Amino acid sequence: METEKSNKEFESLIEQLNDEGQLQEYKRPFDDYKVGPLARILGNFLVWCGNTVYGEAPSYLKFRAVEVIARVPYHSWSSAAFTLLTMFYSDEKKALQLSTITKFVRLASDNETMHVIVVSQLAGDEQKAGVIRYTLIPMFFAFFYFWASYILYLANPRWSLELNYLFEQHAFDQYARFLEENKEELLQKPISSDFLAWYGRNPKSQYEFFRSVRNDELVHRNRSIHEIAINEGH
Secondary structure, three states, X not given: OHHHHHHHHHHHHHHHOOOHHHHHHHHHHXXXXXXXXXXXXXXXXXXXHHHHHXXXXXXXXXXXHHHXXXXXXXXXXXXXXXXXXXXXXXXXXXXXXXXXXXXXXXXXXXXXXXXXXXXXXXXHHHOOOOHHHHHHHHHHHHHHHHHHHHHHHHHOHHHHHHHHHHHHHHHHHHHHHHXXXXXXXXXXXXXXXXXXHHHOOOOOOHHHHHHHHHHHHHHHHHHHHHHHHHHOOO
């Protein structure tokens, strides 16, 4: 019941963010958030690598690579939280903080899994992908990102959450640009996905689908900073 309630609240928020005014109001408070130097260095490195390999312009295949990587930190945090709970199970306050992040992780990891499955399907229909560039390299990045997020979370959760903030900001910017540059074309393209229907979304066009993904990334960005406040008891 708790998970179902959280899913409904999340989907309601995603729907609200289709309104430009509400999107900007939700987005504004964290637009000027300043991350620490470690997260900034790693985040800039990841974005630079992605732009070098896949180009700066958004595309179906770039999104497929991004989504393979984007779901990684949520699984990494789950593993790190499990490790920390094993170490601090007798500390009730610490256990509550770790349990809060695992609730966020479950919701976000399911959401990002939906992204990678549906985007991969669309990318396969739109563009031909090479195995090395679009399968092996994203897996390599994902492996690096998983362990970087895991180690950073164990050392200081803020560092890992801030790194995710930057990655999700980049994803949001890419989807926003893609929607702006291809709106009319995307509105004319229908979308059909059994997995998407199972997840509970029924967009009428690719535009509606990518708009919802853009909104997802923004919520993940903001929630990463929200989790820092919870973790540090603010």
